[in-house]
Amino acid sequence: MNMERIIGALGARAEDQRKLILMAPVFFICGIAEMLNYNGFMTLFNQRLGSEYLPYVYAAEAVILPLEAWLLSWLAARLPKPKLMRVMYGMMLGIVAFNALVLLTLKLAGVELLWYYPVLFIFSNFVVRQQTILLWSLAVDTCQTQQAKRLMPIFVGAATLGGVAAGLLAQAISIGFGPETIYAVGAVLLLIAWRNYNQVIGKYLVPLSLKAEASREEAPALTTGAVFRHALRSPFLLTVILLMTFMPALYFLMEYQFLNVTRITYPSEQEFSRYFGMITMVLFILAFLLQTVSGKLMAKLGASQMLTAISAVYVLSFAAAVMLIGSSAALPIISAGYMLLYLLLYYSAEPSYQIFFKTFPLAQRDSYRYAAQGIAASAGIMAGAALQFLHSGLGLSWTLLSLAGLCGSVLLFGLAWIGRKYYMRELVSSVQSAGELDLTEQFEELVRNPAAMARISGMLKEENDPAKEIALQIIGRLQNPKDLPELLKLIEDPIPRIRVAAVRAMNLEHADLTAMVKIAAFLEDPDDELRAEGVRQIGRMKHMEHQALYFLRQKLLDRHPAVVAEAVKAMYSFNNAPSFEACAEVIHRILQEGGQASVYICRVVAELNLKEFISEVGKLVQDQHPAARVAAIACLGELGEDGLLPELLQGLPTMDQEMTRTVFHYFVQIGERAVAPLLGSLEGAHPKRWTIAIQALAKLLPEEEIRSRLIESALLRLAHLDDAAAYGAAFAAMGQEDMAQLAGLRMHEVRAFYMDGVWSVLGALADEQVVEAVRKAAGDPDEEIRSNGWEVLAEGVGDRRLSQRLLVLLEQEDSAGLLDRLPESGAQHVMEQALAESDDWWREMAVAAQQGEGENVSQEQAMGRLNKVVFLRQVPYFADLSLEELGLIATIAKESVWADDAKLLERGTPNTAMYVIVEGNVELTSTSAAGWEGTIGVLGSGDVCGVTSALDGTPSSVSAQSLLGEVRVLELAGDDMARLIRLYPEIGMGLLRASFARIRLLEEMMMRIDS
Template sequence: MDLQRWSRRLGIKAEDRRKLWLMVPVFLLCGIAETLNYNGFMTLFNQRFGSANLPYVYIAEAVILPLEAWFMTWLAGRLSKPDLMRAMYAIMTGIVLLNAIILLGMRVTGEDFRFYYPFLFLSSSFVVRQQTILLWSLAVDLCPTQQAKRLMPMFVAAATLGGVAAGIITQIVSPLLGPDWVYALGPVFLLIASVKYRKVIAVYLVPLTLKGSGDSAQEAESLTSMDYFRRTLKSPFLLGVLGMMTIMPALYFLMEFVFLNTAHVAYPDEADFGRIFGIVTTLLFTLAFLLQLVSGRLMALLGASSMLTAISGVYVLSFALVWLLIGSPIVMLAVSGGYMLTYLLIYYSAEPSYQLFYKMLPLQQRDGFRYVAQGIATFMGILLGAGLQFLHTGLGWGFPALAAIGTVGAIGLFALTWIVRQLYMKELVQSVQTLGLAVDLELAESYKGFYRNARTMGAVQAMLQHESEEAREIAINILGRSKDKRYLPELLEKINDESVRVKIASLKAIDLSDADLNAMVKVASLLEDPEPEVRKEVVGKLAQMKHLSSQAFFFLRMKLLDSSPMVVAEAVKAMYLLESAQSYEACYEVIEQLLKDGGEPAIHVCRVVAELNLDRFSPDVEKLLADPHPAVRVAATASLGALKRLKVVPLLIERLPTADQELLRVTTQALVDMGVGVADSLKSMLPDASPQVWRAAVTALSQLLSDEEAKGWLAEHATDKLGNIAATALLPEAYRKLGRPDLAELAEMRQCDLESTIYAGVWALMERLTDEQVVAAIRRALADPDEETQSGGLEVLAEGLGERKLSQKFAAVLLADNDRTAGLTIESAREAVNKSAETSDDWWKEMATELRRGEKGTGMQEEQGILGRLNKVVFLKKVPFFADLSLEELGLIAGAATEEKFPDGYFLLKRGEGNPAMYVIIEGNVELTSISAAGWEGTLGVLGAGEVCGATSALDESPSSVTAQAFFGDIRVLALQREDVTRLVRLYPEIGIGLLRASLARIRLLEEMMMKIDS
């Protein structure tokens, strides 16, 4: 099975593979280094300094932790995030490298500085602790939430496999060379990993940390650490969580102490101790790897609170078993097993559960509570653990007594987790009630912990009668997620709620897959609800009742004539899902008729055809590509893409040069949906493609081609395309040299359009070659008005992002300034224009043709009184409504506008009547008149060339408030129909802003004129 098939099976996307290729080796090698360091310094400390001294170094570590936190805070405040990550990695590598040199130096000289081993322990423990934080912080920063869900298991697997490998290395190296060589191998692996580590930072982290000039530092948290501490003490729930976070690591330190001392007695020889430590490490990380395979299912099954209760139960069993078996021949097996279990559960299962507890708090306060709790728990946990160890080293208590104390402590921990679990249920319900829907989805995973708790579910049921519709909706969502059929009566009752939102939520929560006829009838009673959304949900629910297909068919058939096209389409889909011959026949008949009729119903049916993959209707959908309604053409395009109708690709491509933004986006996605079958066609048309076609083709190919082709052939083609932009960049100045400033302005607009279109395709390719998040950060930096911020973005590109040649060429094009037009002569300007006439770009051809026409003396004149596209664009550019639009957008308006001529006295608008179009006056005058409240009729004003009338009434379909009449002669106008205007406003907000600006000016004029009339 090839790599891409495995990637699809694991849910790995193309952009994920690049991150995995760089980051998995980092986690693997650092996992090996971390475990080798840990095995090495623990063996050396226990064998050469004595495990009896562990409590003292733990106390020292507890004292050092606040200083460590202060140092990290100080360093983070003075370095950027990438520099901080590099500096911390260098510091950690330097520490273990220095320790390795000292250890090997002592070995060579035969010296043994006993006082050095506490320093070795504390410094190496710092490295192990910070290395874990560093790597996971890097992974979280680089991966958006959804990508993190896919990749984190891979990173965890790499780190745990690194631990397994380190355990095997320890078993081999320690008996042969000793634990000091085991430790010395750690920095070697860190140095090897540093190559990819630094590349990860350069490729992903540096772009993400680019700051815009408008970015401001986040406001300081209004609560102080002491405030969080006080609130934690006042909350029984948070105090209980803090207790668990403190006691559990303390018990782990106790188990570790018993294990190390037992192993020291059983294996007094340093080499043997190192070997057994390697065996335990290998088993430990093998178990960790296996645990990762089932941890997600365990969390889903038990929930956070029950998971911690189960972990506490394992702690009780581990200590009890050690207590019972101390002094027996198999005590080493029991102690090592207890050590491995407590280590695994605290670091791989308990920590994620703790994080879920804090999700119930307001988002702005979560980190504050969590960091305060972690700081206190870490400090107190180490001190408590050291105190338990001191019972042996300071007071001489035996290991049976320590195991007994550990058992009692674990029982206390179990009781505490049970109490916290009950408090958690109350807090969860309360948080849902107070924080509302904003937190409902975020806490969805947490709900699994109390579906089996009758008291908690009773509180949820009580919320069904809450006066707040939001609270009722949340309660319904929780009951629906439980998938417990016992709650069906309550949910059925809420479908008649007065709130439409609650009705819809109830219908979504209900599962009718095996419900009875009474439930069907009750749900079907809403088929005539006045809200289309409600009727749609009802239809969807009836489709679930395949066991009562004939009855469901009876109800669904009525909805085929529903007044809402959305409901009709849902009914068609529902009938198909009933999977009966009768329903199939009715479904096909309705689909065929709706596709034939076209219009709005066809839009929804196209989506159903695509969703159900009904390829038999492909010819009918294909006909809709010629439908007069733009929305229908868009829906048909999307449907044909999902159906993989390859034969329509030439037609889709043919429409792209004049496509609006929505059609361009949908066509591009349709090409992607068609799959690799369109790749060859797209590749063949790229060399001579128009800019819009090139952008769509490159964007589609970026997703369809293999990694090798995308980084090779496609990146090379894009690099060449960027080079071609420099040639057309001369044209604005060329037209100025040739005495045509009007064409120079159009050429500048066209060049901007070209650059934005080509750049969009290049950015899409770079997203494939790097990461969407990284590309978005660079684009924000380049668009920032601050020169320093722009320089940072260009520097990242110049370093080589994704494919080096493409990235560097892109940076060079963006850096190019106006010096390239220096020294342009009349001859070279004419040559540049002539070359542009030979390109495939229609705009350059039209401008070159217009230049030649002007040189013959006709200038920008109309032929036979009719404006051509270029003339329309020049005219529209002068209209305030459209002054801020690009050339491509003006071209779309020019294509939608029709030129009309009206005689003197013709009424374009009549007061009190609707009008289907807005008019832009080309030539002539239009008089605006109206009637005041007093009944006086008067002239409001006279509009001339370049002004607009009828825009407001055309947009909102209201009767016109004025009369507009041709005045003093014939008039010529550009007419834009209402449908075209509304679509263009929706796609291009600048048009809407222009309309608003002009309408406000018109309102002011009307107010002034009405005041004159009344006076």
């Protein structure tokens, strides 16, 4: 409980606990190691070789960087992501450990190798640079988007506190030891962090990397040369690259001044190292404080103004250096400048650059980003080395060197100012083709710039309707009352979408009566969506309560229930007692009527938490309209009414997908009150009931109770599949081939039910994203991907026993014929087991097999569910459906008998049902354009008529009547079939395939007639 409170205080959730406990120490320890390494090699290089050689080392780094990028790209192309992450960490650990060993050996031997320090600098700087990238890459790859938003600030805080700890540790170590020891301690800490780092990869990254995205089509990546050529043609891109180049170059100049001034002030290694440690500590304390306000600063200033403000700090820092570099205040001024530029460059400027690239097309955005960063990285280091060389090579004084930095800062400020204007221009251009996500990200930038918003407002006058819609989305988010006059002009637009978007974008909280009257005109518009939006806007006009309520009361009698529902919500928002009475009367009436209209009112009752209507909503659970039943259950779940729980548990086996999902959410919303009934229902439960109960319990129970209460139940269910696998073989041995085929279908469905439940339990015990990746990989058609997924299950994910038992099931499923062997006890013993099953399908099959039913089903006058299913499987329309889908169709199928010459369909008359012929013949006739009537064809057992008119509600194009005696049919209501097609696309596909076959047959008939 204490841990949960701590995690909650950090802004994380309970499901983040396992990942947080593993990863936060990695960031903290590696943060310490990184800064100790940096302190160690910078002290050694500057004190023993001399900071005047920094320009040459940086120049060498600029040359090496492309080779480094090539090496990393080569490794990334040849290694799986988890192995790459391990190899990279091992490479860095090896570099630091080797250097630490060399340094300690040289110190013990009393040997000084000056040429070694540039090598140490280059390799150690590679580790510092890549370590940060590696850790953030690991965090991004292992955290889904919403989880990353919660955990990234914690990881940043852990790394920052690691820097503070490194500063304190460096000061403590430097008292009795040298920089070699500081460097070596960093290597030891990297080794300590390896255990957690490796566990994170094994538990999270390996499963998530099972299925590579190689099949996903991507736009071809742009080369660096192509980006450079584009930059020469694009002032905006060129400005961005120059900013990304000059900002680090000027930082390197300030760093050079800081290191030299510090070395002059503290000539001994111990003093230098101690001061450097103190600066590191202060730097990361400031970084930690900056993290608390950086989000607010970015929200207030935006990316472009943020970079302009950072450039201004650069100017002030170098101006102070020019004035005070020769005084006694040089060290504190230069140190402060160094810390400021470090913080602003790495903690504020880098995120701002990333926002700039959002103006580029999504498919090529990463290519532009990486290519521009590659150009700027090499050019920035080279430019920084050139600025440092002005002092080390040309002998420029410190004052003149600071003056050069000041001139560069002024140039940087000018670039940032110009770039701000270019950015706004690009941003406005990009929103015309932006998606919803991009608009969300770009909105804050647009609203800060009056010129940009003026251009957005100008888009309202364009003829381009998509441009108008985008402009209305942006203006609607701003909700500025000053935009109302322009928006009112659009309410006469001929395009309904534009009118709705314009009304939605209006802020009417302070509008006058004229505006209200114009909006009220929408309340009689023939478009239902527009009337509903008009009601919503009238409801926001609280300053004219009486007038608003006058219009809203009229809409309580609107012809569309969605508009009535909006009127009820709007009237409740006024908190007016007479309005409550009027609304209650409408709610009572619609709930009593039931049907489709009650769906909207149920949602309103739930949203407004109107518990006084619980009893009336409860009656809708038995409504004849499925949508009303679903809405009622969802509403009662929102209201926390648990009285339905036993009834819903009992009815789960016969529910369709939509109802099943709704019931699952109902159980979860009820919360702790659902736990005891759900736990009590697990033993001996129908497969579907067990699955939904176990999935709900996996959401409701803490990890300890899941392990103690659900694991055994899941293991027993998987073991039960071994017994159920024999049913098909037993039916076949008894000569019941129809039952054997149905048993195969049911076995597949039951296995799917149990596996859904097991995966839910594993997901509750491990990271859901990881378990979902393993699940996809374990069922992948590619053998290598599938075997990798199985390997993760073998290692154990969530719970080792359950994971490995699931693997056994998957391996059995992959082995043809392994599951369907008849046991030695014989078919009769198997039938006795089937009769005792909790699954009604197995029981019905066993009864039918023992009684010899299933043969000559069409001769029986009354068809049970199983007989209907056996028959429907022989109909081409339904031949490829699962047993669950066939069962749902059988449930809605009504058996009826039509006398001889009775008309099932009448040409030109609307038809509400389709008919599946069980016995008898049906003649299809139609009338030609010339007025003569002719026979199109004669249908027999297994044929279907009336499909098209039943599903689309159009008059029948043919007449159908019984021929040569009675006709027995299964009647399927069009509304029920349409709903099943929506929930089960395979049903619709079956209808399409059969329809296409009939069309081909008609085409062949026409060809024969023509010939």
